[in-house]
Amino acid sequence: MSKVDGAEVAKHDSKKSCWIVLDSSVYDVTSFLMKHPGGAAILLKQAGTDATREFAKYHPLSYVNDLPPGSLLGAIDANTLGNLRSPKEETLTPLKTSDTDKEIPHVTLCVTCPDFEAAAKAVLPRKSYIYASGSANTGLSIKANLDDWGRINFRPRVMRNVGDIDTRRSIFGHSSPYPFYISPMGTLGAIHPGAEPEMVRGAVRKGAHMVVSTASTRGAQEIMQSYVEEQKRLNNASPTRLFYQYYMPVDRKKAIQLMHLVKEAGYKGLWITVDAPVLGKRTADRYLQAEEALAVGIEEEQPSEWESGHENTFAPAMGGRVASGQLSPHTTWEDLAWIRKEWDGPIVLKGIQCAEDAKLAYDYGLDGILLSNHGGRQIHTAPSALMTLCEIRTYCPEIIGKMEIFVDGGLRDGSDVLKALCLGATAVGVGRPFLYALAAYGSQGVERCVDVLAEELSTGMSLLGVTSLDQLKPEMVNASRLLNEIWRPESLRSRL
Numbered sequence: 001m002s003k004v005d006g007a008e009v010a011k012h013d014s015k016k017s018c019w020i021v022l023d024s025s026v027y028d029v030t031s032f033l034m035k036h037p038g039g040a041a042i043l044l045k046q047a048g049t050d051a052t053r054e055f056a057k058y059h060p061l062s063y064v065n066d067l068p069p070g071s072l073l074g075a076i077d078a079n080t081l082g083n084l085r086s087p088k089e090e091t092l093t094p095l096k097t098s099d100t101d102k103e104i105p106h107v108t109l110c111v112t113c114p115d116f117e118a119a120a121k122a123v124l125p126r127k128s129y130i131y132a133s134g135s136a137n138t139g140l141s142i143k144a145n146l147d148d149w150g151r152i153n154f155r156p157r158v159m160r161n162v163g164d165i166d167t168r169r170s171i172f173g174h175s176s177p178y179p180f181y182i183s184p185m186g187t188l189g190a191i192h193p194g195a196e197p198e199m200v201r202g203a204v205r206k207g208a209h210m211v212v213s214t215a216s217t218r219g220a221q222e223i224m225q226s227y228v229e230e231q232k233r234l235n236n237a238s239p240t241r242l243f244y245q246y247y248m249p250v251d252r253k254k255a256i257q258l259m260h261l262v263k264e265a266g267y268k269g270l271w272i273t274v275d276a277p278v279l280g281k282r283t284a285d286r287y288l289q290a291e292e293a294l295a296v297g298i299e300e301e302q303p304s305e306w307e308s309g310h311e312n313t314f315a316p317a318m319g320g321r322v323a324s325g326q327l328s329p330h331t332t333w334e335d336l337a338w339i340r341k342e343w344d345g346p347i348v349l350k351g352i353q354c355a356e357d358a359k360l361a362y363d364y365g366l367d368g369i370l371l372s373n374h375g376g377r378q379i380h381t382a383p384s385a386l387m388t389l390c391e392i393r394t395y396c397p398e399i400i401g402k403m404e405i406f407v408d409g410g411l412r413d414g415s416d417v418l419k420a421l422c423l424g425a426t427a428v429g430v431g432r433p434f435l436y437a438l439a440a441y442g443s444q445g446v447e448r449c450v451d452v453l454a455e456e457l458s459t460g461m462s463l464l465g466v467t468s469l470d471q472l473k474p475e476m477v478n479a480s481r482l483l484n485e486i487w488r489p490e491s492l493r494s495r496l
């Protein structure tokens, strides 16, 4: 293939013809513009330029293999790089760029989870902050997540010799110093240049478990490699284990390939996300996309084929990739049978939002469920995980203690973890606080965030009157407000 001149690439800078350079190769992405799950605007902004640096924030290089056949035009002529266009002017003022020389408080000044958000907001580009903080529709789901932790009160016991506190908890037999773990979050390359491996290093140093997202910037094997290296540095002393969050590829063969790859890499459990058959309406992202589209001269961006969730020509092609965030609207409970054949480790359904599905998951023999509404990013006016837990306590209490039950969404104080555990949860997932800590301080921030939560947790235990987590009981909390508001069947039944 002949070399392509930078001046020629620079000419193809519109939606009629859009070329970009990635890792010294020139690609014609014109036919891919409307198929790109991240939108056409971001590609058009890079049209005629070397997009390698921007691309690496979001994707592993292997993504180029998923471009339509014939997209590769050849290698860029290295002597003509100066003729390339520079990316279109950033018309949206970033909050600030992600350079590390920005003034942010010293990490020790972060003493609560919200402090990490303030620090992250100061360093993250606007697009990244919107991606992280965003939620669905009018924001009522995320509001319920945040509020409901405060709608349960403790019922502390006193004079109980609480000098010696043990906060340990196991997840599928893997002990951790804490009953909380880092939730899976995609595209961490847009949050910190070290992306997922940087988060992993912080987790390993503190012994916290972490669930890795299918939509990670770095591949599943590379992330596991960073885990192995950090463990080695610590003489394999860290109890941290990595689990894998699984967005099911639409194509069965690719779905199986991905599962095998994840298993071989050493992930300890599969957390299948079931609350995202299609992407929720991420309102703040939509405003931004519209602004970006206008800035590059597309009046209105149609939802990409992938986003619309209909028959989907793109997703199957992405299926076998190590890291790709595709959603399959076709998954049903029946799929669990073949998944079980391919994956012999623990399986958790992530995104259970009512007692009926919790019971079904139990009947289908799942190892665990995660009560979650995806951090308020999927369905509008979703129940909080605590509300769903109260529903389970009321309508199918028999499943509590028989399978591992996790909750996530809106946890911002370590002592709140105790409320979920009193009501029967195994552990709590924490998302954004870790993401913000990573954004502002890298792995050091992740460590600090673990410390903040752990200290609040341990203090909370002493003040509640317990010394170990197995002493927690439902009567140690007053959950009446949530219990009063749970769903009631129209015809009275006491069990599902």
Ligand code: HEM
Residues within 6 Å of the ligand: 020, 036, 037, 038, 039, 042, 043, 046, 051, 054, 055, 058, 059, 063, 064, 066, 067, 131, 186, 187, 215, 216, 318, 323, 324, 325, 326
């Ligand atoms: C060249 C081939 C490309 C392919 C096959 C591709 C594929 C994808 C896929 C599958 C997603 C969905 C989420 C995920 O898996 O992470 C996505 C999202 C995204 N992509 Fe690309 N992409 C390409 C190029 C680019 C380039 C050049 C950029 C930036 C310069 C970019 C920026 C983004 C962004 C910002 C998102 C949204 C991330 C999010 O909100 O989660 N992509 N892309």
Ligand SMILES: Cc1cc2nc3c(=O)[nH]c(=O)nc-3n(C[C@H](O)[C@H](O)[C@H](O)COP(=O)(O)O)c2cc1C
Residues within 6 Å of the ligand: 131, 132, 133, 145, 183, 184, 185, 186, 213, 214, 215, 245, 273, 325, 350, 372, 373, 374, 375, 376, 408, 409, 410, 411, 429, 430, 431, 432, 433, 435
């Ligand atoms: C920026 C961001 C990205 C996320 N990406 C994923 C993902 O790729 N897969 C997934 O199952 N959940 C994802 N989630 C949801 C989290 O796993 C978790 O359910 C949620 O963040 C918990 O709420 P919290 O952020 O309020 O703690 C994401 C959440 C955020 C904030």
